[in-house]
Amino acid sequence: xxxxxxxxxxxxxxxxxxxxxxxxxxxxxxxxxxxxxxxxxxxxxxxxxxxxxxxxxxxxxxxxxxxxxxxxxxxxxxxxxxxxxxxxxxxxxxxxxxxxxxxxxxxxxxxxxxxxxxxxxxxxxxxxxxxxxxxxxxxxxxxxxxxxxxxxxxxxxxxxxxxxxxxxxxxxxxxxxxxxxxxxxxxxxxxxxxxxxxxxxxxxxxxxxxxxxxxxxxxxxxxxxxxxx
Amino acid sequence: xxxxxxxxxxxxxxxxxxxxxxxxxxxxxxxxxxxxxxxxxxxxxxxxxxxxxxxxxxxxxxxxxxxxxxxxxxxx
Numbered sequence: 101x102x103x104x105x106x107x108x109x110x111x112x113x114x115x116x117x118x119x120x121x122x123x124x125x126x127x128x129x130x131x132x133x134x135x136x137x138x139x140x141x142x143x144x145x146x147x148x149x150x151x152x153x154x155x156x157x158x159x160x161x162x163x164x165x166x167x168x169x170x171x172x173x174x175x176x177x178x179x180x181x182x183x184x185x186x187x188x189x190x191x192x193x194x195x196x197x198x199x200x201x202x203x204x205x206x207x208x209x210x211x212x213x214x215x216x217x218x219x220x221x222x223x224x225x226x227x228x229x230x231x232x233x234x235x236x237x238x239x240x241x242x243x244x245x246x247x248x249x250x251x252x253x254x255x256x257x258x259x260x261x262x263x264x265x266x267x268x269x270x271x272x273x274x275x276x277x278x279x280x281x282x283x284x285x286x287x288x289x290x291x292x293x294x295x296x297x298x299x300x301x302x303x304x305x306x307x308x309x310x311x312x313x314x315x316x317x318x319x320x321x322x323x324x325x326x327x328x329x
Numbered sequence: 330x331x332x333x334x335x336x337x338x339x340x341x342x343x344x345x346x347x348x349x350x351x352x353x354x355x356x357x358x359x360x361x362x363x364x365x366x367x368x369x370x371x372x373x374x375x376x377x378x379x380x381x382x383x384x385x386x387x388x389x390x391x392x393x394x395x396x397x398x399x400x401x402x403x404x405x
Binding site: 210212215218243244248249251252 | 346366368369370389
């Protein structure tokens with residue numbers, strides 16, 4: 101299934117508009133602190149496969165940050181968007197960013213989507229973005245996909261978060277955070293989370309909980325950093 | 330039962346967390362064994378590795394029961 105084939109003209113139009121809006125907003129943002137910047141630089145420099153992982157409601161600013169690196173350094177990145185109408189817009193935005201787009205979600209086309217992700221990582225060296233509480237939540241509840249993908253590919257999970265001193269909270273299931281114009285931003289990149297290839301079900305569950313815990317701690321850390329500023 | 334079938338059943342029983350002896354060909358992967366998308370990926374990757382074969386997307390899409398998997402592997 102090719103992502104391009106399933107995207108309507110309307111979705112492409114909205115994607116273009118939203119991309120422009122994001123670009124304009126991003127020009128006004130000021131990153132005040134960046135914890136884990138050294139690890140981030142290494143990831144971009146090495147360009148070897150990793151699983152960039154963040155809560156769904158943190159994707160707005162993080163996608164701006166990642167897009168910049170796809171354009172600037174040719175960072176090889178794939179994203180998964182759902183097969184819904186909203187997913188079409190996400191897919192179109194991903195393609196505008198220069199990312200490889202895989203369509204699928206746990207409920208529809210999930211296995212096929214996961215297999216494409218797996219092959220892109222193992223055979224073509226792509227990194228992927230996984231939002232472990234997506235695509236429909238519950239908010240801040242990690243699903244098993246991220247740890248299984250890390251287990252099978254033997255690639256590290258890179259937890260990410262950000263906070264802003266002023267932002268809109270969209271009344272969606274995830275309470276998406278969109279920094280307001282001229283917001284001060286803090287970014288946090290966490291330590292790698294590795295999942296053993298031989299992990300059994302209990303170990304996978306433990307890793308899943310660990311991803312949840314780390315991402316929550318990083319939300320708090322990012323918020324603390326911006327509060328200090 | 331062939332070695333291939335034995336390997337297939339071992340992998341399924343491990344992932345579904347059920348005893349190898351309780352598996353029956355008519356059992357459905359999702360409804361009876363709780364094989365969701367991440368587990369289905371595990372299943373396909375582990376079977377490809379264990380039996381050194383490649384499963385196409387079309388083949389994977391047709392797999393709905395334990396019997397479907399056994400038939401596919403016997404035919405390879």
